[in-house]
Amino acid sequence: MRTLLECYKILEEYPNGMTKDQFYRVARINKQHAKYLLDFGLVPCINTGKKTRKYHIATHDVITYLCDREDHPEKYKVPTGFYIGKNGCPKRHSDKPVTEIIRFDFTEPEKTGLYTLWENLTVGYDDLLTTPVVSELTGYSAQSIQRWCNQKILVGFKIRGTLTIPRLAVVEFMSGDRATAIVRKSSKHLDLLRTYAQDCHEGAMTITY
Structure with a gap:
């Protein structure tokens, strides 16, 4: 990030x-x-x-x-076929390193289960969380969390100058499609989704190169 x-x-x-x-x-x-x-x-x-x-x-x-x-x-993303050359063959970029891309596609019941998982992970935490606590929970930097709040995709507000985020807002965001679709996930988030996907349907996690 x-x-x-x-x-x-x-x-x-x-x-x-x-x-x-x-x-x-x-x-x-x-x-x-x-x-x-x-x-x-x-x-x-x-x-x-x-x-x-x-x-x-x-x-x-x-x-x-x-x-x-x-x-x-x-x-x-560049549309399919955008790099087709004059000879009809795709242009190759052999010097470009191969990157592993991991995607998650959960069914609606599985999304509900993911929500429950995040609820359980935050049990024992206060109802209002500070940025360092959210960073510890999710593995994402304080700057990323601040940016999400600024973009209104994560609910947050300031109390006496300190950014404060409702615990349930973190649960909702981290179990939602926006967080699941983040390309450069934190290692903590990625590990959690990998583990959870193992108990979901076969296509819940796909890896492409």
Whole structure:
């Protein structure tokens, strides 16, 4: 997950925006993917029409994309066939490392069971939790938890300047589709879902490369 420190470093390094080449390196994607995101408006940019340095991307738009990509990976996927070459064969990127992608797809009864699991995990905790406690429970950084609250996808409010999150809000979020679909899960969250999926239907967990 992107931390506030990482975001500040990107802003510090690219205070006046960045080119497409700088963007794809920061985002850790290939050039074709970067061009797709820019041409189709998934990442806002200014197209100067020049042959070189054609695109100008505001740094804050890059940071917004990086954060949103973690919660909504499907939104930024390249459509099937986008990389088909002139000879009709897919373009190969042999230098790109193979990444294991783990997805979870629970049935409605299994989602209810996951909710119950998170309820049991939080038994004994106070009804209102601080950010460090939520971080300990979920394995995610305090910055991620703060961002989720800012985006209104996790309920949280401040009491005397301290971010406070209802225990049941954590249970609801962590057992819901938004949390299950996070690409870069914390090791604690991933281990919990792996273990739970073993007792679910056969297709509850799929691994692709």
